[in-house]
Amino acid sequence: MAIQLIDHGSTQGYQVRVGPRHAALTKFFAVRKHGGPRKALAAARAAESQLARQTEAPASRTGARRQAPANNTSGVVGVRPRYVVFSDVPYLYFVASWSVDGKPRCTSFSAEKHGLLGALELAMRRRGKAIGVPCEITPRQAWSRMKHLVSTTLN
Secondary structure (H helix, E strand, O other), X not given: OEEEEEEEOOEEEEEEEEOOHHHOEEEEEEHXXXXXXXXXXXXXXXXXXXXXXHOOOOOOOOOOOOOOOOOXXXXXXXXXXXXXXXXXXXXXXXXXXXXXXXXXXXXXEEHHHHOHXXXXXXXXXXXXXXXXXXXXXXXXXXXXHHHHHOOHHHO
């Protein structure tokens, strides 16, 4: 829930936004129409509580995401390839990501050090250990899904 002052050119007032980003309810309270900034803010605060009662509470997701969203191009949730450049030489790493109590965590494994499939397997195992659910596919299957993301000149 938020009340924001809008002061742009001839538009002056308070914008109330309530609800999740994709389904937020908004309402604007013009200073001129409500007879001044204090009255417009008071009307915005009253409307904020009214709009809050109309919106549903956002569904809370418990635990880590286990199913790949539609825009996931690697095919493996929480594991992605990443290049890091040292002295103008790109090195491939596989990054495992998860969250602990809402705080993001990640670690990476070098394909140079562990080998391509070895680094991918370590990243998949680390994410599985962190979220408590092992990955359902093998590193070879995961590699076949994400090899289009890795530059062919660096393989």
